[in-house]
Amino acid sequence: MQPRNVQSPVDRAALSGEPRRFAGPAFAALDLGTNNCRMLIAAPSGDGFRVLDSFSRIVRLGEGLHRTGYLSPAAMERAIAALSACAARLERRPVRKLRAIATEACRRAANGTAFLARVRHETGLDIGVISSREEAELALESCAPLLAGWGRRALLFDIGGGSTELAWVRTDPSGRPELIGYDSLPVGVVTLAERFGHAGFDADGFESMVDDVGARLKAFEAVHCIGREIREGGVQLLGTSGTVTTLAGVALGLPRYRRLLVDGTVLSVDEADAAMANLRVLGRDGLEAHPCVGPDRVDFVLPGCAVFAALVRLWPAPRVIVADRGLREGMLLRMIRADRRRGRG
Numbered sequence: 001m002q003p004r005n006v007q008s009p010v011d012r013a014a015l016s017g018e019p020r021r022f023a024g025p026a027f028a029a030l031d032l033g034t035n036n037c038r039m040l041i042a043a044p045s046g047d048g049f050r051v052l053d054s055f056s057r058i059v060r061l062g063e064g065l066h067r068t069g070y071l072s073p074a075a076m077e078r079a080i081a082a083l084s085a086c087a088a089r090l091e092r093r094p095v096r097k098l099r100a101i102a103t104e105a106c107r108r109a110a111n112g113t114a115f116l117a118r119v120r121h122e123t124g125l126d127i128g129v130i131s132s133r134e135e136a137e138l139a140l141e142s143c144a145p146l147l148a149g150w151g152r153r154a155l156l157f158d159i160g161g162g163s164t165e166l167a168w169v170r171t172d173p174s175g176r177p178e179l180i181g182y183d184s185l186p187v188g189v190v191t192l193a194e195r196f197g198h199a200g201f202d203a204d205g206f207e208s209m210v211d212d213v214g215a216r217l218k219a220f221e222a223v224h225c226i227g228r229e230i231r232e233g234g235v236q237l238l239g240t241s242g243t244v245t246t247l248a249g250v251a252l253g254l255p256r257y258r259r260l261l262v263d264g265t266v267l268s269v270d271e272a273d274a275a276m277a278n279l280r281v282l283g284r285d286g287l288e289a290h291p292c293v294g295p296d297r298v299d300f301v302l303p304g305c306a307v308f309a310a311l312v313r314l315w316p317a318p319r320v321i322v323a324d325r326g327l328r329e330g331m332l333l334r335m336i337r338a339d340r341r342r343g344r345g
Contacts (some may be wrong), residue, residue: 028041029048030101033160035058039089041093062191067192102128103130139240142326147321153171154235158239159239159308160189160241164185187216192209209307236321248265250275266322279305280305287302294311
């Protein structure tokens with residue numbers, strides 16, 4: 001079966017990721033994660049927005065954090081260099097409102113607050129640390145259009161660098177999603193890569209990663225009985241992370257990653273398993289050369305696959321919707337809606 005795409009034309013236009021010229025107010029959302037620094041600048045368009053400018057750079061802010069409890073000097077320098085580039089773009093394109101957030105690495109690090117104070121002093125960017133619950137809410141905000149018409153429940157997961165966020169969602173008769181449970185597991189692609197190292201590239205090491213994550217998922221299952229809900233039907237999995245978008249790119253056979261083709265793709269579990277198997281047999285050199293992976297992500301793709309494998313083993317829903325959207329898109333939608341409410345007032 002060929003993967004399908006559930007985006008409507010409005011979704012594609014609103015979240016295209018392609019820079020455009022646009023008259024009117026602009027908004028900016030910046031997400032400083034454990035592995036990446038990302039920013040979107042966008043202008044309102046219909047029920048969504050059009051992207052005017054985008055930035056993404058791997059900074060590995062959480063490198064060594066699980067071992068030391070601190071952000072390392074080298075990691076902080078990489079992050080500040082990326083944030084300085086974001087600040088320069090914002091100077092060239094003034095925005096009506098900017099929201100900048102940090103997630104798991106700055107939540108956990110003993111020097112996270114001091115680092116963000118330094119960022120404010122050196123770049124002028126005021127970055128706030130958000131809770132794991134707000135992470136889940138922002139991801140749901142951006143992914144809600146992809147869930148329309150897919151059932152009464154959804155499990156949204158975001159495999160990050162330092163943590164994996166879970167959101168258990170109920171959809172009302174109108175299709176509007178409601179968050180009814182969430183959790184943040186202190187394990188992500190960076191933490192697994194650093195803990196397992198080269199062992200994660202062989203079969204035994206990979207299974208050890210899967211078992212580690214699977215054990216952490218059991219508490220969420222005990223509370224919400226998601227497995228039983230899946231057996232009764234009407235439950236949809238939705239993944240938003242570099243891991244699931246990579247699996248979609250492999251399943252689609254893309255010669256290079258293309259966001260428009262990946263965002264909204266629906267993979268059967270068999271298609272996702274086949275894509276994962278294809279990645280696992282490549283080895284480190286093969287992954288580094290793969291157009292949907294590359295040298296910057298070679299250490300993180302199999303740890304991400306291990307998290308994905310643990311999720312679908314415990315919760316074997318028939319398919320997964322792939323979302324190349326997340327916190328930045330959720331922040332932009334919230335800012336635009338708030339601005340419109342103020343305008344009506």
